[in-house]
Amino acid sequence: MQAQGRAVALGAGTVLNALATGTGSAFAIDAETTATVTLDDTSGVDGDVDGAPEADTRLVERCVELVIEQFGDGEGGHVHTESDVPMAAGLKSSSAAANATVLATFDALGVDVGDDSDAAVSRVDACRLGVRAAREAGVTVTGAFDDASASMLGGVTVTDNVDDELRRRDERDWDVLVWTPPERAFSAEAPVDRCERVAPMADLVAELAxxxxxxxxxxxxxxxxxxxxxxxxxxxxxxxxxxAGVSLSGTGPSVVAVGERSALEQVRNYWNEREGTTWLTTTRTDGARTI
Structure with missing residues (x-):
């Protein structure tokens, strides 16, 4: 047998970093990761990332494995991802890859994922599978349910990353400016102890969100x-x-700002004087989907 599924999920920017208190918030942006999952009768799962032959594929492989364990029949296969979301830049590339892979695997198995009562699996529960895979693959400290929920559902989400619970979701139509310097920062390497020292500020941010x-x-x-x-x-x-707002995204190094496009274009003039790349995009409210 051989079956194939494809899906896309979104990158995101940060409202509240969850490292300090376990409460986080993020918003989806118009940058996509696509996953293609091919299932067959072989044993094991392997993966590759388009244009990055040395990339760590443990996360996406674990996503496929978890979906098969719960909804499949021992299939093996391959997952291929390609992305507009830069890796290790604080723009939720891991969450986007996990969500796209989970949905593509469900698609290959013929399992319906959606937000209505007829769906076999809700998008929130599909998102939780990707979060579990991220923890098990060691690519995140918090589990990143905030980032993953924004990527999966679209809009702005506020979450409890300890219990993987969605506390609030809204839709915001913002233009978004992103500056990404040349260096990269991996979430799993973030100094949690230093982040915990700003917990009083994180509590204030949570109240605002x-x-x-x-x-x-x-x-x-x-x-x-x-x-x-x-x-x-x-x-x-x-x-x-x-x-309207500006923040370090995730554990960096990218900085994201939201507001009116004309104002963001002015800020882009400032940020263009720095090393790295600066780009304009928008928020997205639709979230991840099969294709």
Whole structure:
């Protein structure tokens, strides 16, 4: 036998980093990761990343394995991913890859995933499988349910990353500016002890986010976690007079700002003077899907 499934999931930016308290918040952006899963009668699962032959594929392989363990019949196979989301840049490339792979595996098995009562699996539960795979593969400290839920569901989510519970979801139509410097930062290597020291600020950010004040929440988060993780705050200070919110995304190194496009274009002029890449995109509210 051979069966194939394909799906896409979204990258995301940070409202609240969950490393300090276990509460996190993120918003989906218009950058996609595509996964193609081919299942067959062989044993084991292997994977590859388009354009990155040395990339670590343990996460996506574990995603396929977990779905097969629960819904399959011992199939093996292969997962191939390709992405617009830069890796190790704080833009949730791992969450996007996990979500796309989980949905593609369900698609290959013919299992319906959706938000209505007729679906065999809800998108939130599919997301939790990817989060479990991320923990088991060792690519995340928190499990990143905040990042994964935004990638899977679209919009802005606030989550409890300890119990993998969705606390709030909203839709926001923002333009988004992203600056990614040349260096890379891996979430699993983040200094958790330093992040825990800014827990009082993280509690304030959580209050703002749960009140729907996402722009203010982002800015407070960005200043606190840039200091904790050793990233410069200058890009945020340059953006603050012009945007609705600006933050270090994830554990860095990218910085994301949201607001009106004309204002973001002004900020882009500042950020373009820095090393790295700067790009404009938008939020997405539709989330991950099979294709």
């Amino acid at each position: 749960l009140d729907g004040r996402y722009g203010e929440a982002m800015t407070v988060n960005g200043l606190a976690f840039s200091a904790a993780l050793g990233f410069p705050t200058d890009p945020a200070v340059e953006a603050m007079p012009h945007v």
